[in-house]
Amino acid sequence: MTKRVAIFLSGGGSNMRALVEDMTAPNAPPSQDHPARPCVVFSNQVDAGGIAWAKARGIPTEVVDHRPFAGDRTAFEQAISAVLAPHAPDMICLAGFMRKLTGGFTDQWAGRMINIHPSLLPKYKGLHTHQRALDAGDARHGCTVHEVTAALDDGPILGQASLEVAAEDTAETLAARVLTLEHQLYPAVLRRFAAGNRKPLLLQG
Known part of the structure; x- marks a missing residue:
């Protein structure tokens, strides 16, 4: 049965675009048919570029x-649930959604919500991951897809992609290189x- 996917974002939604394009790729042979389809793109920002792209x-x-x-995070999450309900999603993908969700929400979606984070978890939960990797002198850096729990950037790891950190890398160049990995x-x-x-x-990149 095809899974209905809600995708959450707060900005331009480049990871959302990568997910949607993979789920809806034209002319894919039947053997490569995707087991999921996007049913709604959600944002906490009215002017999010990802919303315009999806529309x-x-x-x-x-x-x-x-x-x-x-x-009042609980009221915010109740409002999210209310707008999601008519779309009947089977699962949620967080794709640059910059609001922390409480256990009251994540528990309802346990085992059905995933997120991508720009570090090799459990390293560098939270923000500024690329600069933190550089400051630590890491030889490799990358991104992680994990199941979502109430704890920040926690939950079972479902995948990781890594690359070698170059001597000339800055936080900006490293972020751009890792973003390419995220889209894969x-x-x-x-x-x-x-x-x-x-x-x-x-x-490995």
């Missing part, structure tokens, strides 16, 4: 501005995850 391609979109819910890793993991395969996928 232009006929994908349903929803927005719940987080700002009126300042200090996330669609590959989603394809496996939607088909019921949770064995970690490891890629």
Whole structure:
């Protein structure tokens, strides 16, 4: 049965685009048919570029501005659930969604929500991962797809992609190189995850 996927984002949504393009690739042979389809793209930002991109391609979109819910995460998450319900998603992919979700929400989606993070978890949870990798003198850096739990950037690892850190790398160049890996890793993991395969996928760039 094809899984219905809700994709959450807060900005331009380049990872969302990679997921959608893989799920809806034209002229794919039947043997490569994707086990999932996008059912809605959601954002907490009305002007998110990813929302405009999805609308232009006929994908349903929803927005719940987080700002009126300042200090009340539960009410914000209830509003998210309300707009998601008509789309009946089977799972959620976080793709640059910059709001922390509480256990009250993540528990409802346990085993059905995944996220991509720009570090080789468990290293560098949170922000500024590329600069932190450079400051630590890491030889390799990359990205991780993991199941989502209430803990920040935690949960079982479903896949990782890594590359060698170059001597001339800055946080900006490293971020750009890792983003290319993200666009390869996330669609590959989603394809496996939607088909019921949770064995970690490891890629090297």
